[in-house]
């Protein structure tokens with residue numbers, strides 16, 4: 580599939596997905612979501628890629644939301660379908676076994692904040708702005724915002740943001756735990772690449788299983804979650820990477836992981 584609204588770049592084991600509609604501040608219309616669905620499936624299946632970085636093209640925006648012009652005249656049925664498509668694509672990103680990092684370079688509003696939240700974690704530039712402005716448009720968030728925001732920052736803070744439509748800056752996003760780090764705009768991609776590179780240097784099966792354990796464990800009670808962890812911990816001992824990682828430690832050398 581050729582993409583009109585995305586740019587995909589690859590650099591060693593790291594893939595970059597740029598949402599690329601800068602004239603509309605990278606707003607997500609149906610075509611963009613369908614392209615993302617294709618791109619996520621293809622990156623998930625690409626054996627050369629271990630980490631995905633999602634960011635926005637241009638100077639101003641990560642993603643300024645779902646496309647308001649596209650949504651303006653939707654019927655209830657079409658609105659439901661559009662929300663379900665966004666949820667499906669963001670669910671694919673969350674469920675990808677490969678880690679996904681959001682490099683939030685500017686406005687991350689509405690569907691943009693929701694896109695950042697379905698990634699494993701978020702690194703922001705000082706220019707980033709976050710918010711769920713939907714109630715100001717007479718709608719609720721529809722791509723997971725009412726569910727992921729409370730899970731990330733707690734119910735009280737999430738509800739304040741959801742009900743007021745307030746837009747917060749990167750420092751406030753850091754304070755409430757929505758992002759992990761804030762860096763200067765010119766350093767954002769380098770810093771995210773540095774983190775991605777560190778992840779790539781580890782045992783990739785172990786990284787993926789750690790993601791599965793964290794994601795699945797957070798959706799269930801603690802006893803079941805511990806069983807999930809025990810099972811996946813046990814599974815690691817069937818891998819060459821476990822043998823290599825522990826042998827390298829004992830032999831006081833760096834491990835050479837093969838991802839098997």
Ligand code: CAA
Nearest residue numbers: 603604606643644645646647648688689690712720721722
């Ligand atoms: N949808 C469609 N177009 C958008 C857009 C969006 N979400 N956000 C920005 N644009 C367009 C503008 O219409 C404008 O287009 P034109 O040049 O053709 O007029 C262009 O991008 C530049 O935007 P502005 O001129 O508004 O730029 P600004 O710097 O003055 O303001 C902004 C930036 C504060 C982000 C402002 O654009 C804005 O408020 N955007 C909307 C943010 C929003 O409400 N997002 C939530 C959408 S609803 C949603 O996401 C639902 C969901 O959960 C699924």
